[in-house]
Amino acid sequence: MLTREEQSTLRTRSTASRQREGTVIVAEGAANSRVTIIRSGWAKATVIKAHRQVLLRLYGPGELIGISAALTGTAPAETVTVTCFELHAMSLPARSFAEFLRRAPNASTALHRLQQWRLEEADRLRAIRDYPTAAQRLAGLLVELCRPENDPIRHHDGTISVPTSDAALSQQDLGSWIGDSRKTVVRAMSDLRKMQLTRPMLPRHVNITAPDRLRAFAAAADAGRPIPLP
Secondary structure, three states, X not given: OOOHHHHHHHHHHOEEEEEEOOOEEEOOOOOOOEEEEEEEOOEEEEEEEOOEEEEXXXXXXXXXXXXXXXXXXXXXXXXXXXXXXXXXXXXXXXXXXXXXXXHOHHHHHHHHHHHHHHHHHHHHHHHHOOOOOHHHHHHHHHHHHOOHHHOXXXXXXXXXEOOHHHHOOOHHHHHHHHOOOHHHHHHHHHHHHHOOOEEEOOOOOEEEOOHHHHHHHHHHHHHOOOOOOO
């Protein structure tokens, strides 16, 4: 969403880095003075609620981490951890990023669009948690991950691999995202496979075999209609 000149300016201000799986980029409540921009790879944002870890969102290519330090000077309200084998990023001091925003009006607009998209995503995920069955809730989450903003992998046969593969999300992560336990997610994933809506590929990959039917399955729950037969 940036002009070439803005991209060049941002690169000049930034330092490139590579982070391995498990690296904590920012920690909930800890002081942070840098903004990180993901070039490639995935990270997950979590918080501790009632003594357990709850997944909030995924961060993928083009997204910003630690933005609260630049905008408000406050400590992060989430812990962000690298979940792919290797994440490539650029980072710069929060003050330098804030100055960049003041000098690049288009960048401010792009940041506003990104934040608005995140708010809309949070609203959709809250609605998914109210679906009546675990299979429907999981289907709704997979449909959400198929959105273009989440950079799904589209195969020539019409199937889609969602970013749980590169993001290396566990079944427990998926459960915390939709308010279910790991065991419930395992059963729900089995139900979706039996309906031939998904299939396993490589470890930690989820392949959507029938994207249109999966969307119809989730949409029926969203609208309160009878669930269509696969």
